[in-house]
Amino acid sequence: MEYADPVSDLLDPWGAFTTRLFRESCVFHKGNYVKDLSHLGRDLNRVIIIDNSPSVPVESWFDDTSDTELLDLLPFFERLSKVDDIYELLHRNISRIKSYIMRIKL
Structure with a gap:
């Protein structure tokens, strides 16, 4: 079992996460280890x-x-689930996302 499995199980008791990528899923690219999401198909x-x-x-x-x-x-991820282009939303709102994350940590 991977170290993140318990967290993933807690967040997704319904099995909506169809794939989990861990360190072993990384490839070395330009001096860094990255998860190549294109392999998901x-x-x-x-x-x-x-x-x-x-x-x-x-x-x-x-x-x-x-x-x-x-x-x-979770409320943020629920909102993401309703948009057509996740990356556009993330890119357009990165400063607001960071502010939101800082607020919930306080």
Whole structure:
């Protein structure tokens, strides 16, 4: 079992997350390890990645059972699920997204 499986299971008890990518899913590209989402074979305008870098910014997670950061972001992810182009929304609203994340951490 991967370290993020318990968090993913908690966030997705219905099995809506059809694929989970972990460190082993990374490829080395231009000096960095990245997750190549093109291998998913899906319309990337409808794909989101939850990671500590460089997507929707979240803190790294290491067995802190009191951590609620991803649960706090559920309303945001629900909104994302209703748009046609996730990347356009993220790009257009990155400063507001960062402000929102900072507010929910306080």
